[in-house]
Amino acid sequence: MRVGSMPARLGVVAATALIVFGACNSSGYTAPAASSAAGGSAAPAGSAAAGAFPTAVSSGNLEIFSYWTAGGEAQALAAVEKVFSQQYPSIKITNAVVAGGAGSNANAVLAQRMQANNPPDTFQIHGGAELIDTWVTTNYMQPLTALYQQQGWMDKFPKQLIDLVSYNGAPYAVPLDVHRNGVLWYNKSIFTKYNLQPPQTWDQFFQVADQLKAKGITPLALGDKDQWESLQLFEDILLSSLGPADYRAVWTGGFPWTDPKVTQALQTMAKVVTYVNNDHATLTWDQADGLVMQGKAAMNIMGDWAKGYFESNGWKPNQDFGWTVAPGTQGDFIVVTDTFGLPKHIKDPGQTIAWLQTLGSVKAQEAFNPIKGSICARLDCSPTVFDAYSQSSMKDFAKDQLVPSEANGPASVPAFLTPITTAIAQFVNDRNVSNAQSAIASACKSSGACK
Amino acid sequence: MRGRLLTILLLAPAAIASLVFVYLFIAWTFYASLTSWNAIRPLKGLLPDFPIIGLANYQTLFATQRFWPNDVFNTAVFTVAFIILSVAIGLLLAILLDQHIRGEVLFRNIFLLPMALSFVVTATIWAWIFNPNTGINQLLDPLGINAVRTGLLSFAPLKPLWDVLDFLRIDVLRLGLTTDPRAALGAVVIAATWQMSGFVMAMFLAGLRGVSEELREAARVDGATERQIYVHVLIPQLRPVLVSVIVILGYISLKIFDLVFIMTRGGPGIATDVPSIFMYLSAFQSQLYALAASIAIVMLIVSAIVVIPYMWSQLRSEGQA
DSSP: OHHHHHHHHHHHHHHHHHHHHHHHHHHHTOOOTTHHHHOSSOOOGGGGOOSOOOOOOSEEEEEEEEOOOSHHHHHHHHHHHHHHHHHOTEEEEEEEEOOSGGGHHHHHHHHHHHHTTOOOSEEEEETTHHHIIIIITTTOBOOOHHHHHHHTOTTTSOHHHHHHTEETTEEOEEEEEEEEEOEEEEEHHHHHHTTOOOOSSHHHHHHHHHHHHHTTOEEEEOOOTTSHHHHHHHHHHHHHHHHHHHHHHHTTTSSOTTSHHHHHHHHHHHHHGGGBOTTGGGOOHHHHHHHHHHTSEEEEEEOTHHHHHHHHTTOOBTTTEEEEEOTTOTTEEEEEEEEEEOBTTOSOHHHHHHHHHHHTSHHHHHHHHHHHTOEESSSOSOGGGSOHHHHHHHHHHHHSEEEEOSTTSOSSOHHHHHHHHHHHHHHHHHOOHHHHHHHHHHHHHHTTOOO | OHHHHHHHHHHHHHHHHHIIIIIIHHHHHHHHHHBOOOSOOOEETTEESOOBOTTHHHHHHHHOTIIIIIIHHHHHHHHHHHHHHHHHHHHHHHHHHTTOOTTHHHHHHHHHHHHHSOHHHHHHHHHHHHOTTTSHHHHHGGGTHHHHHHHHHTOGGGHHHHHHHHHHTOOTTSSSTTTOTTTHHHHHHHHHHHHHHHHHHHHHHHHHHHSOHHHHHHHHHTTOOHHHIIIIIIHHHTHHHHHHHHHHHHHHHHTOOHHHHHHTTTOSTTTTOOHHHHHHHHHHTSOOHHHHHHHHHHHHHHHHHHHHHHHHHHHHHHHHO
């Protein structure tokens, strides 16, 4: 028996070794079959539209990758999935959600899967550079020109929004929602009590802020623990200083960071941060909005997800809180849009096409956006399903200049995001205009954002 | 012979696993740090499909103000302050507990308890405590602490001291520890010390208990006071424990991420930024994988400088025994 049991034990050991070794081997060194197609040179993606465009199929599996895990977002996604399931009852949806970090965790997982040629069937991505510079110019996505033409979408979405998801004239994603960045929210009872008007320019802002400060109220709530919040405040000021055309150009090197207008924006910012709460570095954006709700602060400049925060805490629009666009940015609309696209190298693109068709429809957008607190990316949604704020936002969206956001986009290549965030975060502390300006200008060059 | 074969076979899975998952990945990271993998592109097997560009990433790294001098400075200050404070408090607690007081087990567990928490929990709690509008200040203000604080800060003879502490970013008398760049690193050091000084205490207590009673008795017979016994007899005996403690605390502080990230995100500005946070953001926010890999390699080298001499001496003393 002893002799017999020995080889058996050895067998187990050997098997364990094989499993350990084999597992690394299969997950590690197996070259993905499709790598030759996309590997090597970063060929311009627009030229890759070879072969027939896939058509929608009505059965199979669909894996949707997103970071919509929180209450309203998850419910909104579920509402779209419901619309989709009514149209395609035999497609089974798998929700691959990666929680946390406002998408940064999800983006890490996504980057890993894409580089290993194991893409999800479709994934949530911000329109703008996050889509184009990360996935399109690197030849990971398929153009959707045929889908747009077939569905007649070219005049259903604003042209500037389609431009935001396009490369070399071809759209690469379908926008599902639109958030507006750079909205000034204010506590109505404070403004009524002291007979103040919401400021339309930065000069007016400083007048209002001085009066509020004299009453012992923090004029502007800021919560920049996560640092993108102060970058966002800066981009609002930058937009007011540069105007939409130069603002759009500055992120890609078409307008110099060394321009005096940028200096002026930084000088305004240096003054603005003297009117914020002293604990801004420990608060997140929603805690800053909490200060506005408690009446400790009068205003906050934030994307319109702040509305969702106010309403979920029982505040009523136009009654408890009011809004106007960030000072000096009237006629401009900083767009934050979530889009879905068609990755290359997926097993069966038919289900993804079906999903994208549904996403671009009025029905899906009207189901999704009221719950998410955003507005339709299409222009022909019915205003009646939206609240007062969203209705006013929809009007602006239809006529304003649409510009991207670096803090929530980004508007530039990913490599620029960390250095500009660092520069602005430091600037909030030391308010050294020339240091910040030269740091941003040199980072724009070294990151490849300024071509 | 058969026993030897069995030993090899039994050890093989662990050996292979650690070869692959530790050393292979270190080599892989080092390789990645030499390439220009600072964008997204399909991998070639496990390896990034980018040309080798030598040490350019390291040059970029040391030309980036955020890393050099800022992050290196922060790590150095944090490491030194954290080790000094933890060792001082740990040693004090160990000596107090060594007096065979009543309820020693209870106190020992209370002091050890913070170690059972994860750094994430510690960081969240201390971030609340240090918040100027909701935390400890609300409790201390009515006691007139603020007057004492500002009095000390404006007391002229002490100004050089405050200037040095301001420069080191550990001037904990400033208002709003996590909001003032001159104090923020101090706030992180306090949280880390709170978590780890119980562990240091346990190590020292075990060391003190390991010293034989005869040695103490001999000193007492020679007429030494209790204080002298500690200073001249017991504490010198703790030297090997002290080395272990410093190495363990040192490598914890060199690779610290979670505590700082949750507590301050490296802020205000980059006042508490450490290499691991910069590495995380470089890789997963800016997709600068090669740059992030070079940060990892620099961190590995610095940790190795601390740990390898320690392991060397351990191995040698084991060999002698």
